[in-house]
Amino acid sequence: MFIRSKAHPFGRQLNTVTVRILLTGLYLLYPFGCILQLVADGSAGGVTLSITGLAAVVAAVVIFTVLAGSSLQRQTQAPENLLDERERDERNRAAFQSHSVFSGVVLIGVLYMMLTTDMANNDKLHLWRPTDGTHWNAIFGGLILLSFTLPGAIIAFGKAPAEAD
Numbered sequence: 395m396f397i398r399s400k401a402h403p404f405g406r407q408l409n410t411v412t413v414r415i416l417l418t419g420l421y422l423l424y425p426f427g428c429i430l431q432l433v434a435d436g437s438a439g440g441v442t443l444s445i446t447g448l449a450a451v452v453a454a455v456v457i458f459t460v461l462a463g464s465s466l467q468r469q470t471q472a473p474e475n476l477l478d479e480r481e482r483d484e485r486n487r488a489a490f491q492s493h494s495v496f497s498g499v500v501l502i503g504v505l506y507m508m509l510t511t512d513m514a515n516n517d518k519l520h521l522w523r524p525t526d527g528t529h530w531n532a533i534f535g536g537l538i539l540l541s542f543t544l545p546g547a548i549i550a551f552g553k554a555p556a557e558a559d
Contacts, residue, residue: 397522408464413550417543420457424539427451428532432522432528461546471543484549492544499540 408416427450434443460468469481470488477485513519524530 401422408466410550410553412463413464413466413546416457416461420454420461420539420543421547423450423457424454424536427454428536432529449487454539458543461543464546466546466550467543469549476548484552485545488545488548488552491548495548496541496544500537 397458427447430443430447430450431542432447434440469477469485474482507523510519510521513521514523524533
């Protein structure tokens with residue numbers, strides 16, 4: 395996902411370190427916020443945990459919005475004729491690697507669901523499973539954020555930081 399603006403038609407230039415920090419924040423804040431909201435349901439400080447979790451999820455969405463307008467996201471989403479050869483090569487390599495990583499994440503999730511369902515049905519072990527729509531919304535929201543940002547993350551973490559003058 396790339397958000398084009400009139401002020402920055404080729405995306406806002408963010409340095410590699412900033413992009414890495416934003417991506418790390420996104421990948422940590424979203425699941426942390428979802429877990430806090432899950433824990434809030436059964437704890438004494440439920441309202442505080444729920445608000446903190448919601449704030450973490452909102453912060454992750456704000457970070458996603460900032461990244462969606464960056465030149466890095468433009469590179470991962472732009473048509474081939476708008477990219478130079480180096481950008482196309484980086485984008486194609488990142489797309490291939492992100493497909494592999496995303497497929498692995500989905501496979502691990504499916505295996506987890508199969509095992510936890512089987513163990514719970516046989517009364518062997520009861521691990522957490524999504525039980526209602528809010529749980530599934532959180533999972534799908536995380537997968538959407540991951541799918542949109544993973545190619546850019548692979549490019550950002552694969553680049554060497556700019557040399558200081």
